[in-house]
Amino acid sequence: MSLLSAHGITVRFGNEAVLSDVSLAIEPGEIVTILGPNGSGKSTLLRALLGILPLASGNITRMPGLRLGYVPQKLSIDRSMPMTVRRFLSLPVRVGDAEATDALARVGLPGLESRQMAGLSGGQFQRVLLARALLSAPQLLILDEPTQGLDQPGEAGFYRLIEEVRRETGAAILMVSHDLHVVMAASDRVICLNGHICCQGSPVVVSNAPEYRALFGLGSQGALALYQHQHDHSHEPDLVDAHGRAPTDPHHGHNHA
Amino acid sequence: MPTVARQRTRITDIIMLDNLLGLDDFLVRAALAGVGLALATGPLGSFVVWRRMAYFGDATSHAAILGVALALALQLPIGVGTLIVAMAMAGTVSTLAARGWAVDTTLGVLAHSALAFGLVAISYVPGVRADLSTYLFGDILAVSKADLGFIWAGSLLVVALLVWRWQALLTATLNEDLAHASGLNPDRERLVLTLALALVVAVALKIVGALLIAAMLIIPAAAARGLARNPESMAAYATGFGALACLVGLRLSLWQDTPAGPSIVSAATVIFALAAVFGRMRRG
Numbered sequence: 001m002s003l004l005s006a007h008g009i010t011v012r013f014g015n016e017a018v019l020s021d022v023s024l025a026i027e028p029g030e031i032v033t034i035l036g037p038n039g040s041g042k043s044t045l046l047r048a049l050l051g052i053l054p055l056a057s058g059n060i061t062r063m064p065g066l067r068l069g070y071v072p073q074k075l076s077i078d079r080s081m082p083m084t085v086r087r088f089l090s091l092p093v094r095v096g097d098a099e100a101t102d103a104l105a106r107v108g109l110p111g112l113e114s115r116q117m118a119g120l121s122g123g124q125f126q127r128v129l130l131a132r133a134l135l136s137a138p139q140l141l142i143l144d145e146p147t148q149g150l151d152q153p154g155e156a157g158f159y160r161l162i163e164e165v166r167r168e169t170g171a172a173i174l175m176v177s178h179d180l181h182v183v184m185a186a187s188d189r190v191i192c193l194n195g196h197i198c199c200q201g202s203p204v205v206v207s208n209a210p211e212y213r214a215l216f217g218l219g220s221q222g223a224l225a226l227y228q229h230q231h232d233h234s235h236e237p238d239l240v241d242a243h244g245r246a247p248t249d250p251h252h253g254h255n256h257a
Numbered sequence: 258m259p260t261v262a263r264q265r266t267r268i269t270d271i272i273m274l275d276n277l278l279g280l281d282d283f284l285v286r287a288a289l290a291g292v293g294l295a296l297a298t299g300p301l302g303s304f305v306v307w308r309r310m311a312y313f314g315d316a317t318s319h320a321a322i323l324g325v326a327l328a329l330a331l332q333l334p335i336g337v338g339t340l341i342v343a344m345a346m347a348g349t350v351s352t353l354a355a356r357g358w359a360v361d362t363t364l365g366v367l368a369h370s371a372l373a374f375g376l377v378a379i380s381y382v383p384g385v386r387a388d389l390s391t392y393l394f395g396d397i398l399a400v401s402k403a404d405l406g407f408i409w410a411g412s413l414l415v416v417a418l419l420v421w422r423w424q425a426l427l428t429a430t431l432n433e434d435l436a437h438a439s440g441l442n443p444d445r446e447r448l449v450l451t452l453a454l455a456l457v458v459a460v461a462l463k464i465v466g467a468l469l470i471a472a473m474l475i476i477p478a479a480a481a482r483g484l485a486r487n488p489e490s491m492a493a494y495a496t497g498f499g500a501l502a503c504l505v506g507l508r509l510s511l512w513q514d515t516p517a518g519p520s521i522v523s524a525a526t527v528i529f530a531l532a533a534v535f536g537r538m539r540r541g
Contacts, residue, residue, distance in 0.1 A: 072435055092424045
């Protein structure tokens with residue numbers, strides 16, 4: 001049985017359908033990544049799957065008794081609230097010291113218990129969020145752009161950690177990302193979203209799908225085009241020329257290629 | 258003559274009994290009232306600071322004056338009138354905020370208009386003008402035994418409510434999505450805080466007055482921030498500072514015949530300044 005499945009869900013903000021007719025299912029132990037440009041409804045989809053947003057139509061079914069861990073996109077702990085890492089791990093369910101120590105060691109932050117949350121680096125913070133989510137022994141871990149604000153090595157390290165977690169605990173992982181490279185390497189299945197599901201499948205299948213290439217403005221090129229795309233933030237395929245450069249963008253002149 | 262003598266004996270007896278209990282000493286009552294209030298304002302004030310609800314506290318407490326007018330007009334106990342109006346105001350503000358109104362402006366309109374309407378309404382009630390400053394600035398030295406019972410009952414109710422929902426309240430305060438994903442309902446936790454705030458306003462009216470209730474929530478909690486490492490210790494420090502401010506303010510009010518609310522809030526501000534200096538020194 002699928003851990004979580006959505007059947008034709010539509011989410012509206014006012015009159016505008018942000019998601020229309022999205023169906024998907026998460027199977028035990030798989031890593032699924034939702035990929036899409038800004039405003040494509042990625043976070044909306046996750047929040048709908050978590051039951052936070054009301055559905056205009058469709059329905060979501062969970063495996064009975066599903067244990068779910070969630071790592072939000074950004075969690076800013078207001079400086080007005082003092083909070084040690086140890087205390088944070090006990091929200092909302094209190095956990096024992098041994099469990100907390102283990103969870104921190106698991107995410108590569110041993111001995112961090114007494115540090116203030118507000119004093120952590122971005123990478124440490126995300127790992128503590130992950131440690132908290134792991135404490136409920138989740139069968140499904142949902143992460144919303146978990147590496148936002150991390151540098152490249154931090155990001156790569158975080159995705160390695162996610163894979164380790166899956167290997168050790170067998171938890172399925174559903175995450176949102178707009179980071180094409182890492183996602184392609186670290187996912188079993190990719191769902192390409194732009195208000196609806198454009199295409200889905202294994203990373204290789206999706207990266208060759210015309211819908212995916214159109215959505216990300218890749219033309220017929222490979223990695224270089226991808227790189228350019230991220231810099232000029234254009235989703236128009238015709239802005240990228242045959243060499244993968246955007247000719248109208250002064251920041252990427254000939255000397256850059 | 259014998260009647261007078263007998264009466265005198267009875268009065269002496271009562272006074273002796275009162276001295277034994279201490280409750281007939283207006284100073285003891287005042288001190289107990291202050292400590293009772295601080296029990297509730299410590300933890301609730303911490304939430305007001307964490308959730309940036311300062312203006313929310315203002316709107317609710319200013320509405321208390323409207324509650325006083327209502328109580329006097331309908332001949333209800335002041336506490337009941339205040340509670341009803343504070344609850345209505347807190348509910349209105351939460352609802353509007355949840356519907357996405359510009360919270361800052363909305364609260365600004367509501368806070369000040371509640372005060373203005375309250376003052377206008379109260380001027381229609383005959384014979385209250387003289388007492389008005391009591392409701393605006395508090396009168397801790399005039400706390401009766403019935404007041405004391407009301408204050409402690411209300412405060413203990415608030416504490417019980419916050420202790421019961423503590424873990425859920427903290428989670429929802431950190432991040433509503435996180436609370437949702439853990440199976441909690443952030444709207445319900447917001448309602449708990451709204452209810453607690455209305456209760457505290459009703460309780461605090463007699464002690465600090467409608468104008469400065471929000472200060473009593475925020476200043477001790479702000480003083481506690483620099484010294485605490487966890488939410489619980491911040492709430493505990495805030496309670497201690499609140500109680501201390503009430504006792505010092507009470508002394509000041511008695512000694513200099515100053516209004517109670519402003520005296521207590523002044524004391525709290527001095528504590529805040531000392532805590533800020535101490536916190537900075539400790540951090541080096």
